[in-house]
Amino acid sequence: MNIYLDDDLRAIQAQTAEYVEREIVPKAGAWEQEGRVPREVLRHMGEVGFFGLRVSEEYGGIGMGPLASVVFAEQLGRSTFGGFTITVLAHTDLAMPYVAKFGSDELKQRYLPSMVAGEMIGALAVTEPDAGSDVASIRTTARREGDGYVLNGTKTFITNGVEGDLVVVAAKTDPEAKGSRSISLFLVEKGTPGFSVGRALSKMGWRSSDTAELVFEDCFVPASNLIGEENRGFYCIMQNFQNERLVLAGQSLGEAQRAIELTVDHVRNRRAFGATLWDKQAIRQRLAMHQARVDAARQLTYHAAWLESQGEDAVRVVSEVKALVGELVNDVLYDCVQFHGGMGYVAETAVERLYRDARIQSIGGGATEVMLEEVAKRM
Amino acid sequence: MQVVVCVKQIPDPSGTYTLDPETHFLVRPDEQVLDDTDRYGVEMGLQIAQAHGGSVTLVSMGPKGSMQGIRQALAMGADRAVVVDDADLKGSDALTTAQVLAAAIQRTGFDLVITGTESTDGYSGVVPQMLAELLDVPALTYATEVEARDGKVTINRQTSAGYDVVEASLPAVVSVTAGVVEPRYPTFKGIMDAKKKEVEELTASDLGVDTSLRQRVTAVEPAPEREAGVKIEDDGEAHLKVVELLQQKKVI
CATH class of the missing domain: 1.20.140.10 (Butyryl-CoA Dehydrogenase, subunit A, domain 3)
Incomplete structure (x- = not known):
């Protein structure tokens, strides 16, 4: 019993615990060796509904709040495979909320159902070689051009950088303005010309999670892939x-x-x-x-x-x-x-x-x- | 096709429980789970109903408690549930259980009744057959594969040598073995929706079942301690002794 956990949250807790014990723990040792979580595992988790906790019913989710995410993360953590856990959480709680919460209806319709189903996996790219927690000082730029933006810059320590299909990228759209008022967010699809994965990084832990350096060189992103308002990122x-x-x-x-x-x-x-x-x-x-x-x-x-x-x-x-x-x-x-x-x-x-x-x-x-x-x- | 799946709520098998010293009945917690072996029956029922159109109704007898186990089966996708809970049914024997289930199933209507082979807490293993007799329909037991269509049901019946193919006309009762199908995980949406599904609660008198027929548990003995095994030292000829031992035990 816990004062914060109602029946729904306890059901999420029990369901996640059972899934982790049956489907993850027996298999995840091999993923640590391979340095990645197989896509079919993520797709199955999507089918069962693990990725829609925070997404509204309209887009295939169940519209729960932050407590659901915490309970979910806690049970994934109990798997003892942090690399697996962060692979999932980078998708559900680091990347997806930007689309679900701040994205336009068009963006939501286009991407959320496949993200919920585990067909497309997300990543969040804010950190750069010279800017981590100090977000305002990032250097990646997005220059307005025609019907979109041209991105240039390098991101690093990006979880799901290699395996991810969709990356939420933070870039400066107003080089003149103060740091906090100059950043915009873009949803960039894997395979967009000018977007490449620099290299996968080998880490002390989280071995089954892929971590990469991402490079944007004159990468054109249509204006419809802007998340939220310009300069409000x-x-x-x-x-x-x-x-x-x-x-x-x-x-x-x-x-x-x-x-x-x-x-x-x-x-x-x-x-x-x-x-x-x-x-x-x-x-x-x-x-x-x-x-x-x-x-x-x-x-x-x-x-x-x-x-x-x-x-x-x-x-x-x-x-x-x-x-x-x-x-x-x-x-x-x-x-x-x-x-x-x-x-x-x-x-x-x-x-x-x-x-x-x-x-x-x-x-x-x-x-x-x-x-x-x-x-x-x-x- | 109207599919009825018999399910049972049992105490979580990972817990430790006590027996009532007077009645020798298990002291049941309020929160019980779906008997793991019932998940196969529910899955089978869902697959048949989805393939041919129709609905899946769960029928259960026992203390309803928090209904957690019933909700688990509803979360997998069953449409509705009928739960018979009655203080007079406490400690029912297999026959009374079968009578109650049969009456509830008659009342609901059915083309196909699916059960597990035996419950994980009672292990009597005779309810499916009794149920078929009381419903006056064929019993097809120990199914490792089930196909129901065109008014017929065909199963592979597990035997010690392999399997028999058994066919009967519907309506019928089929008991399925664990592993007949891979049970699905309830989706979160399924879990949320399960709370809104109809659960009808009945008593034995609603069904007109006589609850006085009753077997009594007179004593409960602890299982005998396991005896130490035979140790065979390998002097190069150990395999012969192993073979001899297996022959003695009639394993080979």
């Missing part, structure tokens, strides 16, 4: 960053919770010096405190998502959540590996993978330091 990005941070927190919480469970199982069975490791107070109390922290952080995350769903200004609490949970999942995994002993250091055990996957959570989607500044500004 920065505000759309800031708005959806709240959602992005919430789902990343949900993912981390699912991963931390699963890691604690795996570790409790392990220490209950592992014997040393005449007793199980669970019999050592130092170990079980550390795990109990981690559990307390995860429970507390989960409630704060649900609360933040609920505030966001009520249309309240949730920037402070969402930033608190992102900073807190990004660090927490790393603390938890440090001890989980420690308590697994040598096994925790062996490649491709779940805690070893979770440990590597956790490291990005205090960096990606708003680094802890940036998040804490957002909190401090509001204190």
